[in-house]
Amino acid sequence: MQTLSDAQRSFFETSVSTYQQDLAGDTSAQAYLTSRGISPQVAATYRLGVVRRPLAGHEARTGRLVIPYLTPAGPVNFSFRCLKNHDCKTEGCPKYLPIDGMERNLYNVAALKADSPFLCIAEGELDALTLSMCGLPAVGIPGVKHWKKWWTRCLDDFDVIYAFGDGDEAGGKMANFLAREVKARPINMPRGADVNDVYREQGAEGLRALID
Numbered sequence: 001m002q003t004l005s006d007a008q009r010s011f012f013e014t015s016v017s018t019y020q021q022d023l024a025g026d027t028s029a030q031a032y033l034t035s036r037g038i039s040p041q042v043a044a045t046y047r048l049g050v051v052r053r054p055l056a057g058h059e060a061r062t063g064r065l066v067i068p069y070l071t072p073a074g075p076v077n078f079s080f081r082c083l084k085n086h087d088c089k090t091e092g093c094p095k096y097l098p099i100d101g102m103e104r105n106l107y108n109v110a111a112l113k114a115d116s117p118f119l120c121i122a123e124g125e126l127d128a129l130t131l132s133m134c135g136l137p138a139v140g141i142p143g144v145k146h147w148k149k150w151w152t153r154c155l156d157d158f159d160v161i162y163a164f165g166d167g168d169e170a171g172g173k174m175a176n177f178l179a180r181e182v183k184a185r186p187i188n189m190p191r192g193a194d195v196n197d198v199y200r201e202q203g204a205e206g207l208r209a210l211i212d
């Protein structure tokens, strides 16, 4: 695992604070979060932001949603999500951009310490955030191809792990991978839907019903 220097940690903290302030003044980014069912309180808890005043090295991330990877020792990584009103795939636009040169981390490691008999795994940060805000503690992974072997050990203590892949072929592959790797139980997602879709259509109850 990579360790961060004090200077990096301090730079990450400054970045998160700055982009949180940028979000406070950005009604279009706020509207995006509202459209995903993410309240200002939840955005504050997860310290979401938007890049309006890019810090050094983040210039090419301007306009993107900032999703920090928070740990008890502060933010250790970020993901920058496109907020443009377009289909990123057809535009050839990377929907998520990591920090250049950084290894990928598990998102929302706080869920590993949650007082819960089970843990959920989602693909992508916002789906993990959505589950967690609904009382279903979840970590996010950046996709099967970025899986790190040591994550398996982080998840050893949980008797029950639920894999929330999207309701498509890639989501099914992820759930099968997690079934092998961490003995996760694949959740049967509605066709074509992701966690956030289910939440917006059916609320927290709809997500809970999927694991019952």
Ligand SMILES: [Zn+2]
Binding pocket: 082, 083, 084, 086, 087, 088, 091, 093, 094, 095
């Ligand atoms: Zn895009």
